Amino acid sequence: NAGVTQTPKFRILKIGQSMTLQCTQDMNHNYMYWYRQDPGMGLKLIYYSVGAGITDKGEVPNGYNVSRSTTEDFPLRLELAAPSQTSVYFCASSRTKPPGTQYFGPGTRLLVL
């Protein structure tokens, strides 16, 4: 019962570097989401996907890109890392659209210096 898995767990980036945060779910969910969690703040939606090949912007998409080539995978790409992108990133999936139950991964902690 893997559920939603995320890699890496922790990463330090230098300003201007790029990286991809990986997310995989094994529940055959159509809906997938990327959130960021900043200290003392609620989760903010970055991007979401309603199925393979379909993605759309959430509340805070600037500086990020996503793709959804398969049902299972929903990677998040940071092209030019900035200190403002220091955060904890959570991937989630759901069988139905919100407010259907979203299952979250364990998170990726990213530090941009």
Added chain:
Amino acid sequence: GQQLNQSPQSMFIQEGEDVSMNCTSSSIFNTWLWYKQDPGEGPVLLIALYKAGELTSNGRLTAQFGITRKDSFLNISASIPSDVGIYFCAGQLQTLISNDYKLSFGAGTTVTVRA
């Protein structure tokens, strides 16, 4: 986005105590959700509320959907050490013409239990 105010920000509670936390919104929601996040983990859904006035329990947890549709409450009865964590409220407003996939989250209430 919608603004959710969650209070208190943190609480220290004695094992065995009952505790309450609440969430208020500047907008009307059709759905209220309560999540718990353990250290180093992602949030896990505890309770979902879909109707104004609804009162729903999950073990020692009870949540209510406020009748104004702008607030929700979560109660934990007889606290135990494993209740430690961060509790988040989230709300969603759905309309017939909107495909809004965004949940609005509160900033969380951090619960620490004194044994």
